[in-house]
Amino acid sequence: MEFKTFVFYFLAVIMVLAALRVITARNPVHAALFLVLTFFNAGGIWLLLEAEFLAIVLVMVYVGAVMVLFLFVVMMLDINLDRIREGFWSYLPVGALVGILMLVEMVMVLGGSYFGLEAMPAPAAAAESYSNTRELGRVLYTDYVYPFELASLVLLVAMVAAVALTLRKRKGLKSIPPSEQVAVKREGRVELVKMQAEKED
Amino acid sequence: MEAMLQPIADFFGPSWIAIWTLVKIIAIIAPLMICVAYLTLAERKVIGYMQVRIGPNRVGPKGLLQPLADGVKLLFKEIIVPSGSNKGLFILGPILALAPSLAAWAVIPFDDGLVLANVNAGLLFILAITSLEVYGVIVAGWASNSKYPFLGAMRASAQMVSYEVSMGFALICVLLISASLNLSDIVTSQGAGRFADMGLGFLSWNWLPLFPMFVVYLISGIAETNRAPFDVVEGEAEVVAGHMVEYSGMTFALFFLAEYANMILVSILTSILFLGGWLSPVGFLPDGFHWLALKTAAILFIFLWARATFPRFRYDHIMRLGWKVFIPVTLVWVFVVAVWMMSPLSIWS
Numbered sequence: 001m002e003f004k005t006f007v008f009y010f011l012a013v014i015m016v017l018a019a020l021r022v023i024t025a026r027n028p029v030h031a032a033l034f035l036v037l038t039f040f041n042a043g044g045i046w047l048l049l050e051a052e053f054l055a056i057v058l059v060m061v062y063v064g065a066v067m068v069l070f071l072f073v074v075m076m077l078d079i080n081l082d083r084i085r086e087g088f089w090s091y092l093p094v095g096a097l098v099g100i101l102m103l104v105e106m107v108m109v110l111g112g113s114y115f116g117l118e119a120m121p122a123p124a125a126a127a128e129s130y131s132n133t134r135e136l137g138r139v140l141y142t143d144y145v146y147p148f149e150l151a152s153l154v155l156l157v158a159m160v161a162a163v164a165l166t167l168r169k170r171k172g173l174k175s176i177p178p179s180e181q182v183a184v185k186r187e188g189r190v191e192l193v194k195m196q197a198e199k200e201d
Numbered sequence: 202m203e204a205m206l207q208p209i210a211d212f213f214g215p216s217w218i219a220i221w222t223l224v225k226i227i228a229i230i231a232p233l234m235i236c237v238a239y240l241t242l243a244e245r246k247v248i249g250y251m252q253v254r255i256g257p258n259r260v261g262p263k264g265l266l267q268p269l270a271d272g273v274k275l276l277f278k279e280i281i282v283p284s285g286s287n288k289g290l291f292i293l294g295p296i297l298a299l300a301p302s303l304a305a306w307a308v309i310p311f312d313d314g315l316v317l318a319n320v321n322a323g324l325l326f327i328l329a330i331t332s333l334e335v336y337g338v339i340v341a342g343w344a345s346n347s348k349y350p351f352l353g354a355m356r357a358s359a360q361m362v363s364y365e366v367s368m369g370f371a372l373i374c375v376l377l378i379s380a381s382l383n384l385s386d387i388v389t390s391q392g393a394g395r396f397a398d399m400g401l402g403f404l405s406w407n408w409l410p411l412f413p414m415f416v417v418y419l420i421s422g423i424a425e426t427n428r429a430p431f432d433v434v435e436g437e438a439e440v441v442a443g444h445m446v447e448y449s450g451m452t453f454a455l456f457f458l459a460e461y462a463n464m465i466l467v468s469i470l471t472s473i474l475f476l477g478g479w480l481s482p483v484g485f486l487p488d489g490f491h492w493l494a495l496k497t498a499a500i501l502f503i504f505l506w507a508r509a510t511f512p513r514f515r516y517d518h519i520m521r522l523g524w525k526v527f528i529p530v531t532l533v534w535v536f537v538v539a540v541w542m543m544s545p546l547s548i549w550s
Contacts, residue, residue, distance in 0.1 A: 064332025
């Protein structure tokens with residue numbers, strides 16, 4: 001077996017098993033950590049496909065930032081497993097429908113005559129000096145700069161909206177704004193007074 | 202070298218590449234671990250002298266065997282797993298803390314061509330791997346099933362995620378002016394320029410045109426490694442030792458190793474990105490690994506110096522510094538550098 005094939009199966013097996021554990025693990029923190037493992041292995045497989053920029057960004061954004069906050073929330077929630085299990089049978093038809101749809105799509109992509117390996121052959125091997133990051137950057141900031149900027153604006157609006165929805169001003173808090181605190185000068189706090197020495201006589 | 206190793210390579214056949222890479226990995230990790238051990242001694246000595254004490258001087262000549270004694274002590278201590286903890290994750294936590302700080306060394310260039318993996322996207326790789334460091338702290342804090350570790354873990358995740366952003370922007374400036382993500386190329390690009398031609402190489406390095414970024418990167422690096430004065434994660438006066446409260450023996454030692462390995466990593470990265478890596482500061486001296494080692498040691502000294510000098514920041518002040526000071530400064534400077542590069546005044550061609 002070629003070394004590359006071995007690496008692919010190694011990553012793929014771990015990834016599929018971890019993905020299975022995401023939905024079967026009883027403990028939500030375990031499930032979130034298995035999702036981290038899944039993402040990490042997906043990054044490895046993308047590296048094999050010579051898409052190093054996507055692979056590294058997947059690890060950086062999803063594993064390094066999104067999942068950290070996700071884990072943060074899951075750890076603090078008091079999740080009652082029995083209550084979640086109650087709705088299992090009523091949600092099953094919808095879930096099964098989504099699952100079957102995804103299965104059909106995958107079969108179409110992998111085995112169908114429209115999207116199969118014959119219709120879409122693998123791209124030619126890239127040259128030695130080919131840099132995935134450079135190529136992506138070039139395309140993103142020249143040909144697709146308008147959609148790219150639009151997408152970033154949409155994200156910004158979503159961010160501002162999320163902050164605006166959750167920002168509450170509570171009255172009666174005793175905390176001091178740190179920006180005022182670090183701006184304090186000695187003159188504002190201590191006053192040196194020149195006075196005659198007090199003498200007892 | 203290649204010809205000398207050929208007979209051994211033939212003996213091992215196709216598995217030779219794996220074995221040879223393993224040998225290289227050990228050649229990086231083993232000296233690193235010795236550096237970590239002696240960094241702990243250096244820290245105690247430096248802080249000792251700064252506080253007009255002598256520091257450890259009992260074990261071996263001048264106390265030089267102290268790290269070995271500490272290591273042996275930690276190795277032979279019992280590892281206590283709290284009965285209410287999540288056992289698997291409790292053991293996994295320290296491993297998750299140490300692994301990324303070692304993995305990041307794969308792309309660090311020590312000299313011209315002396316690098317384990319000369320990856321094109323080396324800088325991105327470093328960013329991705331170091332962003333995994335926070336998992337060790339979070340997993341350890343949660344698996345301990347105890348209040349202080351959990352508080353420490355929450356502080357850690359908020360702090361490390363915040364300072365990663367400003368570090369990332371500082372790196373974007375470096376990437377802009379060197380037009381490469383490859384760490385070796387970043388170093389070589391600092392060796393060219395008007396001052397380098399005059400024999401004053403140290404004025405051509407990135408620290409001068411990117412001075413605000415250099416400062417931001419250094420301070421964010423201290424915050425990212427949870428070192429004093431940003432050490433609220435373990436803050437012994439507030440949360441006793443944060444995520445490490447329940448750990449003993451070797452499991453505790455792994456956190457310790459990870460922290461110091463991270464310090465060395467951030468220092469060597471600062472030297473590579475801003476201080477010209479292995480390049481010599483003046484024209485008449487040859488380049489070489491010793492310059493990189495010297496620069497890294499100098500930045501490590503700043504880490505220790507800061508610890509002995511500043512009182513611990515309060516948590517809301519740390520957050521304000523990260524989000525309201527560093528991120529605006531770095532954002533503006535990315536813009537300034539981009540405009541500078543496009544203007545006729547550009548010093549990078």
